[in-house]
Amino acid sequence: MTERFDAIVVGMGSSGGIIAEQLTAAGLRVLGLEKGPDYTQEDFLIKQDELRYYQRGAIVAGVDVDPVTWRANEGETARVLPWSAGELGSDEPLYGLPSIGTGGGTLHWGAAAYRFREADFRMRSAIAERFGKGALPDGSLADWPISYADLEPYYEKVEREQGISGRAADNPFGPPREHEYPMPPVTQGPGDVPFTAAAERLGLHPFRQPVAINSVEYRGRPACVNCGFCHGYPCHVNAKSTTQVTSVPAAKATGNLDLRPLSRVLRVHRTNDGSRVTGVTYVDGSGTAHEVHSDLVVLAAYALENVRLLLVSGINRDGQVGQNFMTHNFGWFTSVLPEPTNPFLGTFNASSAVDDYTSELVPDNDLGVLWGSPIISVTGDLQPIEAYHLMNPKVPKWGLSLKHWLRDNYLHLHRMYSQTTNFPHPRHYCDLDPDVKDRWGQPALRITHDWEPHDANAVTLMGHYKETIAREMGAKDYWMDEPRPPYHLSTHDVGVHRMGEDPAASVTNVYGEVHECRGLYAIGGGQFVSYGGYNPNQTVQALAYLSAEHLLEQA
């Protein structure tokens, strides 16, 4: 029997959940295909387990299931993410692909909910104006086809519909906006107090971070209870905004969503001439393959998985699919503060940041850094095994030295990070791995990426600012990541199905429709044209609302 739907949405995560909600509300019959489980709150009721979620990555697919390979350059043979695979690979489950299941990456995210800045949408022009055209980086850096003003109403919609807390009025450098956040900031973690005090003494402008976590009861979901198992974990009280508790239940309530969990799409099908989408083939949890049909297929399976699906389906007429890979480099900076920070209290982002050095506000510098980043204070969410991973590399890690370090320092740790990236360049891309396949026989995605001198210099420059703050906080000791960290994947991976007007330089239009195939959409961070220092999800979701509106106008 041939099954036909008004729309097929691949992935019930951050953007797919929103698309499903918007289309079903308008009466469209939607098939939602999700490769992970359809989670309920019962699954997460007791989730205060560092081994299960953080060290063993219980809600991420992992490289055993969704292998991704990496090589620094074309002269090397790619290996399954060497920082994730192997005996110690479970160290850092977040330097891989995001969580799967209803909610997708918004299950395990840290919930930082930043709008991009006005200048982030015109990075090429802003750099040329500030530093001169000669300073523009090599490669494919471009302005976005939309401006901040175009997206502002959709940012607002995300904040209202998905539930964001924050206080925009405290940030003198924030982008212009119509309204305040719908909720005040979440309870501040104790380790953030010395950060804000030090930043103010230094003449900086700390503000409480916008986060997609309820600070008060909001739309029937309770306020955060500050459990301290948040970033990397699902929420046990529904206080963290994930489409698992916002958009997907709303879509289900319409009766128009046919949600099929544990259903992995293997192919996108098109008409013989390739010009129109006709449906997909997916395999269910029992291993049975099904072909389902629709004239509208929305790929919302994460930037990298969208690319893999396009490529295995032979969709890459203009050679742009997988180009312009960009990812974040966090420059982790850890301090030991004189007073206890109690870093197990509250969420990762129950803290502040400064925008004094962000994006186009980067100070003049001798390192040639063209684009800055916020400096973000991290207070909560630090469990003891992860604290061991943060240890000062100079301390011998065995015997009483190790034991006493943990005893004396755990309760005093404070972290800072920034988010700098690489500019889009033909050297940084992803394609299909010629050798490695997953258990369904699909080729793995292969990433070719290395940190460029500019990327390393950006980490070094931001490190100077962090060091100044750490000294002002009276840190007894501090240390930071290498400017070229070993990871090349961050769950913040974007750009690989760029949106634009020109098919020769982009994959989709502004709404995510793939230039070469009518009715096929690839949405999410893959659409980003350039990348600043803010977390991507708020923009991913704003673009999803924009796409949904367009789809309903077409329908």
Place this chain on the structure above:
Amino acid sequence: MEYPLLFLNRAEAAVLDALVEEILPGEEGSPGASEAGVVEYIDRSLAGFLRELQPVYRAGLAALRELGDGVTFTDLDGQARQEIVATLAESPDFAGRFFRIVREHTIQGFLGDPAYGGNRDLVGWKLVGFPGAQWGYSAEQMRPGTDAREIPMLSIKDLYARIGDER
């Protein structure tokens, strides 16, 4: 053995127990990895989630014996054990890799939830001051000055017991 072994044999478990105790040693009034049950954690993990590492552990324990010139690790004196551990911590070869794997699992067994077989009597959390598996914290507890070591510790098992009647 006060617990059933699921993968290691008794001799292997004894050697591993001595090795993890060098990584996190016990002191007067402050238990180390051995007392925390780290080997029970590792043995259970090797029989389950970490089963792919079974050959690495077998080969690693054999390599450890070679480093002691054929003398079993448990038969070496304290100084000889510490010298071997200091060498292993920096060693780029297989034995060093094995040591770093054991160290990672020692930390997991010492600081993970006791549901996994380690962290007996919550000794790991008591050492560092982590209150464990808490449903949440109040706004008062979020303020600077809260004494973390005054908060009654909870494990996953305690949380399940607490929610039992409310559901």
